Amino acid sequence: MDNHTHSEDTRPEPKETEPVNTETEKAEPVNSEPVNGEAVNGAAVNGQATSGEPANPETINPQSTTSAPPSNEDTNPEPENAEAVDDEPVRPPGAATQSAEAAEAPQNTMFPIQVDDFSTDDSDFESDFSDLTSLSSSVLDYEYENGRRYSSNRHTQYIMPNDEQEQDRLDLCHHIWLLLLKGELFKAPIKNPQKILDLGTGTGIWAIDCAEKFPEAHVIGNDISAIQPQWVCPNLEFIVEDYEVEWLYKAESFDFIHSRLLAGCVADWPQLLRRCYDALKPGCYVELHESAFWAYSDDGTCPDDSPLNQYLSALIQASAASGKPYNIQNLLRGWLIDAGFEDVTQLTYWLPYSPWPKDPYLKELGKYQQIMSQQAIEAYGLRLCTQVLGWGVDVSKIFQAQCRKQIGDRNVHAYVKEYVFYGRKPFR
Numbered sequence: 174m175d176n177h178t179h180s181e182d183t184r185p186e187p188k189e190t191e192p193v194n195t196e197t198e199k200a201e202p203v204n205s206e207p208v209n210g211e212a213v214n215g216a217a218v219n220g221q222a223t224s225g226e227p228a229n230p231e232t233i234n235p236q237s238t239t240s241a242p243p244s245n246e247d248t249n250p251e252p253e254n255a256e257a258v259d260d261e262p263v264r265p266p267g268a269a270t271q272s273a274e275a276a277e278a279p280q281n282t283m284f285p286i287q288v289d290d291f292s293t294d295d296s297d298f299e300s301d302f303s304d305l306t307s308l309s310s311s312v313l314d315y316e317y318e319n320g321r322r323y324s325s326n327r328h329t330q331y332i333m334p335n336d337e338q339e340q341d342r343l344d345l346c347h348h349i350w351l352l353l354l355k356g357e358l359f360k361a362p363i364k365n366p367q368k369i370l371d372l373g374t375g376t377g378i379w380a381i382d383c384a385e386k387f388p389e390a391h392v393i394g395n396d397i398s399a400i401q402p403q404w405v406c407p408n409l410e411f412i413v414e415d416y417e418v419e420w421l422y423k424a425e426s427f428d429f430i431h432s433r434l435l436a437g438c439v440a441d442w443p444q445l446l447r448r449c450y451d452a453l454k455p456g457c458y459v460e461l462h463e464s465a466f467w468a469y470s471d472d473g474t475c476p477d478d479s480p481l482n483q484y485l486s487a488l489i490q491a492s493a494a495s496g497k498p499y500n501i502q503n504l505l506r507g508w509l510i511d512a513g514f515e516d517v518t519q520l521t522y523w524l525p526y527s528p529w530p531k532d533p534y535l536k537e538l539g540k541y542q543q544i545m546s547q548q549a550i551e552a553y554g555l556r557l558c559t560q561v562l563g564w565g566v567d568v569s570k571i572f573q574a575q576c577r578k579q580i581g582d583r584n585v586h587a588y589v590k591e592y593v594f595y596g597r598k599p600f601r
């Protein structure tokens with residue numbers, strides 16, 4: 174029985190009234206190289222099954238922006254592993270420790286983030302983004318629903334679109350992650366890899382960069398959607414396959430396995446991580462990049478009962494009910510350790526939702542994140558709103574428009590936490 178499963182409580186992690194500041198010596202100044210974390214404490218999480226009751230659309234009023242915050246029982250996301258972080262760590266032999274606070278300290282900024290008063294330049298908040306991108310009609314075996322194109326692979330029940338608009342959004346995510354990681358594709362100490370796997374590769378943009386970085390390596394990107402370019406460098410291969418069915422890859426054949434933004438795309442993370450473990454050579458790494466599903470603000474400008482956080486709460490519940498939860502970032506460390514990985518490391522990055530920070534690096538991140546997240550509102554939520562929560566399309570779209578408006582509001586100083594986790598398969 175796996176201990177690292179979800180509780181019904183959906184809060185992504187502890188809500189901090191004060192930023193964590195006990196590790197200030199580890200908080201890197203902006204534009205400096207992030208400090209690699211040490212191995213993690215791997216605290217156990219004692220949650221319950223992920224597939225709780227579907228969110229009741231009556232308890233979350235999509236049109237109400239002024240209602241009280243959802244209670245802890247339903248949508249208020251109390252941390253799922255908060256107790257576990259304080260518990261005696263459970264570690265595999267050989268795993269060193271990384272304090273939970275060190276793991277949570279942002280690698281890419283001092284905290285709190287300083288707010289820009291925009292006294293010198295107002296143009297940073299203007300966005301020409303339009304969400305009316307045309308759809309590709311070249312692929313026929315897809316489903317069209319409420320103006321978006323989806324994979325027709327009913328088996329996987331992937332709830333996000335795969336149309337051109339979504340592909341552009343994924344490529345923008347890649348750019349944001351490159352900025353966050355200061356141009357790096359990964360943080361694990363990878364040396365001379367010969368075979369690399371990118372799970373759920375999307376448009377393949379990470380795999381393409383990785384194949385260029387390691388011309389001697391054979392890079393494979395898999396996905397249920399064939400949305401990758403056909404002409405790629407010879408050491409790169411895209412495969413249409415479902416990573417949740419039995420893997421046909423040879424045991425102990427990969428030097429590195431990477432995944433990014435697969436929250437909501439995986440029904441059984443412990444199984445997926447065990448498969449990664451089996452497929453990796455001893456001494457080689459798996460690395461996961463994921464987002465917290467929450468909008469944090471240190472000055473209270475994006476409270477729990479804001480449209481954005483009410484919407485995210487609703488999607489957290491709906492995704493858990495659908496069997497592929499979004500709210501997994503607090504569980505990944507434990508799952509990696511359970512799978513047998515050691516020296517499991519978590520790195521945390523703070524990403525502003527818009528260009529509200531004064532700092533130019535964070536401001537640039539915020540510009541991209543605003544455009545990306547305003548698109549993500551629909552991509553992550555439309556199917557869950559209509560199919561799981563039972564909301565009408567119009568009601569869903571009105572709620573989503575409120576969220577987009579909030580994201581673009583310069584007085585809302587919200588940020589999302591992004592995480593890198595990596596762990597090493599033990600040497601024999």
Ligand SMILES: C[S@@+](CC[C@H](N)C(=O)[O-])C[C@H]1O[C@@H](n2cnc3c(N)ncnc32)[C@H](O)[C@@H]1O
Pocket residue numbers: 324329331333335343344346347372373374375376379395396397398414415416417432433434435438439
């Ligand atoms: C949010 S996207 C992330 C794409 C890419 N990793 C990135 O960071 O740009 C999730 C991707 O996982 C793919 N996916 C979802 N379920 C899958 C499955 N069971 N097997 C393979 N790929 C899957 C989707 O088709 C989609 O391309």
